[in-house]
Amino acid sequence: MYAVYFKPKQLNIFILISFNYNTNKEILKLKEIKFFKKEKVVINYQEDKKLELIQEQETPKHIIISNLIKLLNQYLSGKSLDLIEKIDELNIELDLNEKFPTPFSNSIIEIVKKLKRGEIITYSDIGNKIGSKAYRAIGNVLRNNPLPLIIPCHRVIKKSGNIGGFMGKIDQGWQQNLKKKLLAIERFKTF
DNA sequence: AGGTCATCTCACC
DNA sequence: GGTGAGATGACCT
Numbered sequence: 001m002y003a004v005y006f007k008p009k010q011l012n013i014f015i016l017i018s019f020n021y022n023t024n025k026e027i028l029k030l031k032e033i034k035f036f037k038k039e040k041v042v043i044n045y046q047e048d049k050k051l052e053l054i055q056e057q058e059t060p061k062h063i064i065i066s067n068l069i070k071l072l073n074q075y076l077s078g079k080s081l082d083l084i085e086k087i088d089e090l091n092i093e094l095d096l097n098e099k100f101p102t103p104f105s106n107s108i109i110e111i112v113k114k115l116k117r118g119e120i121i122t123y124s125d126i127g128n129k130i131g132s133k134a135y136r137a138i139g140n141v142l143r144n145n146p147l148p149l150i151i152p153c154h155r156v157i158k159k160s161g162n163i164g165g166f167m168g169k170i171d172q173g174w175q176q177n178l179k180k181k182l183l184a185i186e187r188f189k190t191f
Numbered sequence: 192a193g194g195t196c197a198t199c200t201c202a203c204c
Numbered sequence: 205g206g207t208g209a210g211a212t213g214a215c216c217t
Binding site: 122123124127133134135136137138139140141142143145153156158159160163164165166167168169170175176179 | 195196197198199200
């Protein structure tokens with residue numbers, strides 16, 4: 001499995017992307033997008049998971065991934081674009097089936113996938129849509145989202161209007177601040 | 192079978 | 205505004 005990481009200009013975090021590449025089909029399969037506060041921790045994680053950091057070169061694999069990074073930078077700088085649509089055009093697939101194998105988790109992800117930039121929904125709303133009162137279980141599914149930004153789980157907030165969890169954290173931390181920033185980037189200045 | 196959760200509601204203060 | 209108990213259900217071990 002391969003990986004790249006980068007630091008967007010607008011945010012004081014590092015973003016690691018891990019993926020597989022099928023040379024025959026020329027398709028890049030996104031495995032995980034993960035946020036880090038410190039570069040040292042990114043390196044530790046990459047070594048620990050034995051991810052191969054890809055080098056700067058003009059292979060198809062590298063071109064796709066550099067386009068993806070360009071896209072994410074544009075998105076994070078406030079450009080109005082729909083990540084999930086653009087990604088489809090780049091020969092990129094999302095690897096989700098093993099993370100969300102059950103009908104319950106699947107239906108939640110389908111709903112969250114359809115959220116447009118600037119749109120928000122509550123855990124409660126999702127529960128109503130799928131006919132379940134297991135609001136905490138919905139949170140648990142989103143907690144395991146391997147592809148934040150692309151599966152826009154930051155657009156799911158609490159019914160009370162509070163921000164709700166992000167990256168497994170429910171109390172004040174840089175993770176919540178990141179969720180707020182992402183919503184602010186999408187013009188929700190109230191958070 | 193029992194514990195863990197990125198929630199909600201309702202009853203208080 | 206805030207806190208705490210109870211409901212709630214999927215998903216782990």
